[in-house]
Amino acid sequence: MGRAGPCNHGSDTAKLSAVVRGWEHRFGARVVTVGFSTLHLGIATPPGSEHEALLVAAEHLAFCPDTIRQSSRPYTLAAYAERIAGAHRWDFWWD
Numbered sequence: 001m002g003r004a005g006p007c008n009h010g011s012d013t014a015k016l017s018a019v020v021r022g023w024e025h026r027f028g029a030r031v032v033t034v035g036f037s038t039l040h041l042g043i044a045t046p047p048g049s050e051h052e053a054l055l056v057a058a059e060h061l062a063f064c065p066d067t068i069r070q071s072s073r074p075y076t077l078a079a080y081a082e083r084i085a086g087a088h089r090w091d092f093w094w095d
């Protein structure tokens with residue numbers, strides 16, 4: 001993410017690291033790759049229910065809005081939640 005944090009989103013990498021640490025405890029998240037504006041996580045136990053996936057999708061929106069707002073159509077929280085339910089990989093990118 002570079003030393004200044006992700007592009008166009010904020011510069012506090014400590015806060016982002018704390019969020020990822022929380023996902024590590026809750027979902028077994030592991031950093032697979034990290035780049036200047038990207039983060040790829042492996043997820044051991046992804047959200048299983050629709051409700052849980054929707055809650056996690058809201059966290060992803062706060063963490064990295066571009067991942068939802070500029071990803072696959074439709075650009076809705078519910079559609080994104082469907083994509084991450086049961087997914088063992090979460091990808092983030094900051095435009």
